[in-house]
Amino acid sequence: MATDDRSPQREGTPSGVATMVFPSSLPQKRVLEDDHSPAVSSPLNPEVKPAQKVQVQAPEETQAAMSREKRTKKDSLKKREAKGAAAAGPDSSRATPDPKQLRDRDAPPGELAPLRYKLARPKPSDFEQARGPVFMSHHEVPDPEGKPIEFFETSEHVHNKKNFHYTHCIADPAFPSMFYYRQTEPEPYGAHMSFEDTASHIYFDKAGCHVTTDKGFRMARANVAVREGRWYWECKITRGILSKRAESDPESHGHVRIGWARREASLDAPVGFDAYSYGIRDVAGQKVHMSRPKDFFPPGEDLKEGDVIGMEIQLPSEALHRKVVQGQYNPAVDLLDEDSDHGAEALNIIRDRIPIRFKAHIYFEKMDYHTTKELDDLMNPSPMGSSGAHGSQEAPNPHHPLPPLRTLPNSHIKVYKNGVLMGTPWTDLFAFLPPASKLLQQGAGGREALDDGTLGYYPAVSVFRGGAVEANFGPDFWCPPPGHGGAGSKSDVEMKDGDAPEAEAEPQRGGDEDTVHVRPLSPTKKLRSVNERYDEQIVEDIVYDIVDEVGFWMQDGGKVIDRSGRDEKAGEVAGLAPGGREEIKELVQDD
Template sequence: MHTEGSSPPPTEPPSKSSTPHPTPLNGTALPQTATSAPSRKRKRAAAAASPAPSDIGSNAGNGNTTDLLVASRADLSSRPILTISRGPVFVPTSDGSEWFKTEMIGVNRVGYRYIPAGINPPGHATPCRTIESNPTSFRVSWEDRSPFLKVTKDGLGISGSKGFRSARCNAPFREGKWYMEVKILHGGGEHTGDETRREGSHVRLGFGRREAPLNGPVGLDGYSYGYRDKTGEKVTLSRPRPYGKSFGTGDVIGMYISLPPRRQPNPKDPHDPAHLKRERIPIDLKGQEVFEILEYPQSKEMIALVDYSGKTTSSASVPSSNNKKANGKLPERNGPTLPGVKPPAPSHRPLPTLSDSRIAFFVNGEPQGIAFQDLYDYLPQRQTDTQKSNSRKRTREGVKEHRENPFDDGTLGYYPFISLFNEATVRLNPGPVFEFPPPLDIDAVLDGKPTTAPTDPSAPSMAPLMIPIETDTKPIINPPEPPLQEPPIITPDAKPSPKWRPASERYPEFMQEEWAFDAIEEELAKVEHAKYAAAEKLEEDRRKQREKKRQQADARKKARKAAAEQVANAALGEEERELEREEKEKERFGSVPTLGIHYERGVQNYPSPSPLRQSTAYEPEGSVEYENSPAPTFASYGEPQGGQSGYTSENHDLDMEVDQDIDAIMGPPTPA
């Protein structure tokens, strides 16, 4: 689903991508400073709701909530791809009225601001991109205004209600010379027919930065510079100073601002505020996608400048010194400062300014002179060491949170700032055709150089007169002939171009800057995702290695356990076998006298030697027992051995006789 408009359609990415596309909606900010290594902690699913408070004026009773966009790419792809925002919804203040209130849109309030966002097609590294809202031209911003101001549908008409309320336009001026007109439809202190207030309607016009509050008039602090209708005074830091003529209903006020070229960041200084960096979160606001951004806060140095008792008449933007301190208290009256004693150093850092910058106003084409010059630099103050340490603190795991942005996000600059009191109404004219065209060189007019301001767009203008400067010259003998020069070609339609630009040209230029920034973010996001994928792969490889080592350790542990069990089983089997052997020996020798055999479990037992075997053992030759032993030996039954025993061949016959006598007495042997 695509809608008509001037926003470029999203480029189609390749069908397949080699890198994963995790959405940063639940924790990763892109492009942020360096991507940290992936954590193994358990991720939270998503944040519950936007940290910004709900818009009371437009949220009440509609039942819609302000939540973070879903983190799933499949869920995001189900949303329509828009090039123009759906909002706002115009609600007329009365039947047939040309003034409307806007609903279904995020109006800046309570330190947060909103810009339209569109879903990127699948395959992009970033989930959302910057888109426009109708009408796509220079006008009052639907989001960047007080919700109490009423508007026309073309965004050029603004009407107040009660008290001072302000609005900014939808594109900032960051460098160059710019001009626009504002016509006062009702102001200058006039009352309407049915108005019963003591004060009438008033208008203040000027230029303001992002830090300037919307529920107050321009010039309330040092972040804005204004021009009052009632007295014609200029005002900043809430200090009115005489300036020009007053204006009211029917007058046309020309607003001119000149800014020097934008300072380029120092590539060697990572903390230079001129570096471009975004801090924004895509959210679902009442059914449509927007970027939620933490507004730039006011610095304590600027707050300290607001001294309501100052009475200086200086025309510069920086207030002159006075006898009171920045906090309004009188200094200590200790007499004059002694010589050689240095005054105490100021506690606040100096505020940088933009050299050669200026603001001027015109009333019905008549220049009122330079109102402010050397404006304060719109870049944020450099972070202190304490702020840097606080910014390095990690946020909750898996939750995307807002952080204060110390860098330029591309939206800084000076915006046309319109403040209305009570029922005042105005209409903007950003050009290029003006009711009272300014001179071609506004700076020359402001500096008092002679020039002519055309009252008609077709009328020719005169450049400032160039007065030659007299120099000391000497006569030249035989001067060389001058080279031939072609006469200049003069065309009747040629007109000198102005040295300023109409505000209407700033809006398309600003949107091109935003889309170029989107492209840079997309490329940075792809690089960050590639790093993330490489870190994830490295972590996965390390995890596999740890798992492999763990498995190897478990295998070695199991092997050692199995070996120990095998040894234990072997010892147990040997013991069982020994017991079994003992049991068999018991069974074998159970009915035979053991003759001193003792069985003990686990001990190798053998029968004791027989005493008979010990008594018949051979004695060493030459011993007493050997010579005098009367016992016969087995050798006596064999061949004669001589002097081995007392039994010899001499008494053999006698022995035989004895044996015969015994046999006669006992009788013949009984057969077995």
């Protein structure tokens, strides 16, 4: 580009020390480290040299002030108390630990502890038994036999959305170190479709087992998750494709899908929509996973009104599951010793949660698990996806370099129709223990790879524009599968159906003839009803609550530290501590 000789030439950046004069009333507290000249020359400034650091001399007054000895900053009262308590030993009371210290990203997951918060004392109403939703009659329809089914709209409860998960809790005076609250369950007791863990515009019966909708596909998950072993549940299609159709009748009263879903599965989509759920479609009995329907039932075998669909899942032991997600799985050794607990580490359940208030209910609110890019890319292949970034087009398997794409050996889902096994549509299910699943922890460092006890596969149903399904979680099934003896059965021996394992038999000689002693099946091989898992889940919640309470009690030096002004002698729980919060968080959510 031509330049005018008369135009002034820009001077280069000075290489010496530039002296600048500052008004004495504006002392500079720091030196300017860089000027604003470009580091790389261009045709518009050909003589500009690479930027150099320029030291700026401050006025004499400022230099004198800076040359003085810096004043030692005193610790705050809170820090002095904390240091004193730590030095005094276990008999002294310690201050509440800073939650930021518990968020250390360098600490291994096994050494992390639940986050702790300072809360106001609970209200007297917080000690009352948790209540279920309010039912308001919405509509009534006939079932395949002509009997009326009344569906209700539920209100006065929260929905799991916006990346949060909610469980009922209650204040307990026996838990003073753990912000006074523990987990609980409202009526109806037992396994049922969760009123909180469901999409909007889904209607229930009062038992929580019958669901329908007048909108597009909506999903409802059960309040029970399975993590290992063999489990079974079934459901009856009460509104769907008509089994007996007259000329004037519509083709269907709606549609349904039935299957299993993880926590990350979208509630505003049908079962089988993404990589986190597996579903059976009523049209042609197709299997659906990652929105890819494939033929499964014989031709013409639709799922129609009155049909009972059974869903069985088998998952390996959690010890083997952890080896898979941690990259330590060795099929030559681990498959042979799967049922042995020798060397298995204890579960490390970390539940970062805080009580919140919603109308007349108290819930624990915590971050939910979010989808991973690896499985999103698997569902929607992209050359710029995470798989391509690692240079791997490897199919999911137990040894995949990416934990979310690792699968569980000896895992499968079987489907039954009216008690008859239709086949095994899926094997090698995706692993779900961390780091295969990740919590949505913003700014929490490595705490996203935590197991909060809610991970697993949940019974799930999706309904579409009038479709209705009634779930049965046992133990008395309408069409029990082979090997399930029903309620009160003590038989652990199952009938062999194809690739199912047999009960172990040991021949022994005794008396005049040979006898065969049948060894009971291990917990991971015995077929059990999902309702049994509900009881186990309650026990686990009680144990985890006690573990958290004891952990906080130990942090306090083995003493109950009253942070809310509660008068232990008088047994009072009302009032407010000086400087405390007046109320716990109030949740606002549309019904």
